[in-house]
Amino acid sequence: MKRLPLLLLAILPALAWARSDSLVSELTSDHVDISARYTGDKITLFGALSAGGQIIVKLRSPDQPVSLDGKGKVGPFWLSQERYQVSGAPGLYYLLSSAPIDKLLPVDERRRYGLDLIDALADIRLDPSPPKAEGDDALKAAMLRLKEAHHDYVLDTGAVEILGQRLYSTLIQLPAQLPLGKYRVDIYLVRNNRVTASEHQHIQVEQVRLEHWVSAVAVRYPWIFGVVFTSGVMLLGLVLGMLLDRGKKA
Amino acid sequence: MDIFLPIAHMDVNLLLILMFGGVVGFLSGLVGVGGGFLITPLLIFIGVPPLTAVATGSAQIVGTSAAGSYAHWRLGNVDMRMAFVLLLGSWSGGALGVQVAKTLEEGGHFGTIVTFLYVGLLGIVGVSMLMESMGAMCGAHSKEGAKASRPRGESWMARIPPRMNFPVSRLQLSPIVPLIIGFGVGILTSLMGVGGGFIMVPVMIYMLHMPTKVVVGTSLFQLLFTTAEVSILQAGVNQAVDPFLALLLVLGSALGTRWGTRLGARLPGAQLRLILALVVVAVAVKMLVGILIEPKDIYSLVLAR
Numbered sequence: 001m002k003r004l005p006l007l008l009l010a011i012l013p014a015l016a017w018a019r020s021d022s023l024v025s026e027l028t029s030d031h032v033d034i035s036a037r038y039t040g041d042k043i044t045l046f047g048a049l050s051a052g053g054q055i056i057v058k059l060r061s062p063d064q065p066v067s068l069d070g071k072g073k074v075g076p077f078w079l080s081q082e083r084y085q086v087s088g089a090p091g092l093y094y095l096l097s098s099a100p101i102d103k104l105l106p107v108d109e110r111r112r113y114g115l116d117l118i119d120a121l122a123d124i125r126l127d128p129s130p131p132k133a134e135g136d137d138a139l140k141a142a143m144l145r146l147k148e149a150h151h152d153y154v155l156d157t158g159a160v161e162i163l164g165q166r167l168y169s170t171l172i173q174l175p176a177q178l179p180l181g182k183y184r185v186d187i188y189l190v191r192n193n194r195v196t197a198s199e200h201q202h203i204q205v206e207q208v209r210l211e212h213w214v215s216a217v218a219v220r221y222p223w224i225f226g227v228v229f230t231s232g233v234m235l236l237g238l239v240l241g242m243l244l245d246r247g248k249k250a
Numbered sequence: 251m252d253i254f255l256p257i258a259h260m261d262v263n264l265l266l267i268l269m270f271g272g273v274v275g276f277l278s279g280l281v282g283v284g285g286g287f288l289i290t291p292l293l294i295f296i297g298v299p300p301l302t303a304v305a306t307g308s309a310q311i312v313g314t315s316a317a318g319s320y321a322h323w324r325l326g327n328v329d330m331r332m333a334f335v336l337l338l339g340s341w342s343g344g345a346l347g348v349q350v351a352k353t354l355e356e357g358g359h360f361g362t363i364v365t366f367l368y369v370g371l372l373g374i375v376g377v378s379m380l381m382e383s384m385g386a387m388c389g390a391h392s393k394e395g396a397k398a399s400r401p402r403g404e405s406w407m408a409r410i411p412p413r414m415n416f417p418v419s420r421l422q423l424s425p426i427v428p429l430i431i432g433f434g435v436g437i438l439t440s441l442m443g444v445g446g447g448f449i450m451v452p453v454m455i456y457m458l459h460m461p462t463k464v465v466v467g468t469s470l471f472q473l474l475f476t477t478a479e480v481s482i483l484q485a486g487v488n489q490a491v492d493p494f495l496a497l498l499l500v501l502g503s504a505l506g507t508r509w510g511t512r513l514g515a516r517l518p519g520a521q522l523r524l525i526l527a528l529v530v531v532a533v534a535v536k537m538l539v540g541i542l543i544e545p546k547d548i549y550s551l552v553l554a555r
Contacts, residue, residue: 039252039261064553069358071548077541078548083358142549150551176252176261207256214493215256218485226485229493230478233313233500240504241317 021196023049023189031204032174040176043203045185046169053191054104055160055168056097056115061205062181064091068126068143084139085127091179092152093120096159096170104190113188113195117153118144151175172203180205257492258302259553266296267495271502275314277529278503279510280522284473286311286444287375289499291368291533298495299552300361301351305484305491306499307443311477313500314507315445319467319474327467329418329460333475335425336432336468340476343436348483351440355488362541367442369538375448376530383523419460419468427458432472439480445473 025047032041045057065087072081095101101115110116121140130136147153152175160170172185183203188195207215218225253264270292274285286307293303322328354360410424431453435446450469454460460468485491514522 034254037252038254067358067552069550069552071545071550073544078543078545079362079541080358083356139549142547143551146547146549146551149547176254177259218257218491218493219489222489223482223486225493226482226491229485229491229496230309230312230481233309233481233496234316234474234478236497236500237313237316237504238320240313240500241320244504244508245317 021049021051021053021189021191023047023055023187023197023199025185025187025199025201027185027201027203030202031206032178033206033208034178034180035208035210038176041174043172043174044169045172045187045201046167047187047199048167049165049189050197051191052165053189053196054098055162055170056095056101056104056113056188056190057160057170057172058114058186058188059092059094059096059172059183059203060090060114060120060186061092061179061183062090063088064179068139068146070142084130086124086143087127088124089143089147090120092175092183093117093147094154094172095156096154096172097157098160098162098168100157101155104193105195106193109193109195113186113198115188117148117155120144120147120153174205178205180207253494253498255298255492255495257490258298258306258495260297262296262298262495264498267498268502271310271499271504272506272509275503275506275508276510276513277506277526279507279512280514280517281510281519281526283526284311284315284445284447285503287368287372287442287448288529288533290364290443291372291537293495294361294364295536298492299490300364301355301484301488301490302492302495304351304364304441304443305481305488306495308439308445308477308484309481309491309496310499310503311443311445312474312481313496314503315470315474315477319470322467322470325467327464328471329416329464329468331414332416332419332421332428332460332464333468333472335414335428336435336472337475339429339432339434340436340439340472341432341479343433343438344440344476344480345436345483347437347440348480348487350437351484352488364442365537365541369534371442371444372530372534372537376527376534379523379527379530383520383527386520387524419458419464421458421460423458432476435472436476436480439476440484445477447473 025045028044049055065085066089068084068086069080070082071078095115095117097104101110105115111119114120114122118140121143124140126136126139130139144153160168162168183205185201185203187199187201189197251264252261254261270289274288274292277288278285289310290303290307293306294300298306351360354363410426412424413422414425415422431450435450438444438446438449447469450473451465454465454469455462481491
């Protein structure tokens with residue numbers, strides 16, 4: 001973080017050469033390692049723009065399959081009535097900007113770049129497909145509501161700071177629970193109701209060491225995992241019993 | 251201190267889980283019952299997906315019952331022939347139950363079914379423990395029930411063919427009876443993550459009339475291998491056993507049980523059973539309330555495996 005101003009100084013001359021609008025960006029870290037003690041991470045995105053304007057940052061994680069449960073009243077009870085498997089929806093979707101996005105860009109421009117939260121759900125597939133009368137709009141709305149409540153989909157129109165019209169920075173806060181894989185961060189420069197330049201970065205999110213190995217084995221070789229783990233627990237129980245027993249006699 | 255659970259897909263406080271294991275182990279040490287029927291609801295309360303809670307619960311029981319089973323086996327308190335017949339039943343029940351769990355989970359109904367099963371089971375167990383402990387505390391303890399059921403039980407069960415000899419239990423009994431009982435316990439283990447000792451022990455004493463000395467060893471022995479089978483199947487078929495969660499629970503409950511056993515020897519039994527009964531009833535009521543009040547949002551998201 002201390003090197004941030006220095007880096008920016010290095011970037012500025014490069015921009016001076018650019019004739020049309022352009023921007024550059026840098027992340028304080030381009031990878032996140034998830035271990036058992038991982039409880040979230042913060043990454044700063046910063047950069048410079050060639051001309052005055054506003055900045056919109058879009059972060060999209062890899063897709064994360066979820067199931068959407070709908071409850072209904074059965075007699076006096078509230079019970080699960082329907083379950084949809086949802087695929088094609090990103091686990092995280094952040095829209096961070098320096099000003100309200102709906103004031104910066106018209107609808108069609110926003111849709112083109114996916115700059116409304118609902119655009120995250122543009123390509124989702126529901127299994128089984130919902131009844132026609134209901135359509136998937138109600139389900140999409142419910143899913144967006146839940147994702148927002150969970151802070152998985154975030155719209156923060158004051159998150160990007162612009163300094164002296166030429167520099168910008170924002171803090172990307174990643175939650176404790178997040179999908180693995182390659183995240184894409186798009187940065188858009190907006191002037192006169194138009195996107196005039198864009199840039200992108202990647203963040204690689206990986207599980208490391210023991211945790212990665214354990215979950216990979218448990219998912220890829222479930223039967224071997226089941227047998228080995230169950231015998232292991234049995235052995236552990238025996239050893240613990242003996243240790244505590246010895247402690248009792250001593 | 252948070253830890254990420256790779257199968258449950260969530261963060262939990264490490265100490266909280268150790269404490270769960272500890273408290274449940276403590277209670278079971280105090281009173282002398284297994285605590286599987288408390289672990290699973292507690293896990294569900296903190297947000298562990300129901301299927302993972304149930305599957306991990308059975309893996310945890312493998313760990314907590316291993317030492318006891320071994321000790322009883324060394325002492326010769328296990329009726330091997332009876333245990334084998336029971337296991338034939340419970341393994342089939344367990345295998346069927348795990349498939350049923352898979353089907354229910356795919357339809358999104360597993361959570362609902364588990365809640366109902368628990369409200370029913372904990373309600374029955376809690377209320378009968380309440381009545382028993384209150385009766386014992388009021389000095390109205392009597393063994394009339396046990397005496398009255400004895401001849402009746404023997405008469406109809408003894409008539410079922412074919413007859414098989416169980417020399418360690420000094421019994422002649424049709425293998426169909428333990429097969430059916432085992433089958434039921436296997437289903438319970440796979441759908442609820444409990445060992446089923448609270449059913450097996452009274453059934454062995456009052457219905458099968460096995461000698462008390464053999465009852466504890468044999469039920470513990472069959473419970474160990476039933477939960478082991480179910481744990482393997484839950485991992486293999488449903489990929490629902492969370493290793494970190496199970497290990498923490500085993501560690502916690504091993505320590506808790508030891509404390510509980512020590513303290514239990516010095517405290518009055520009826521009062522202790524009353525405390526446990528109140529805990530059990532409270533858990534049942536909380537689960538019931540959970541499905542009675544209207545949810546804030548009728549939709550909810552669950553991470554797919």
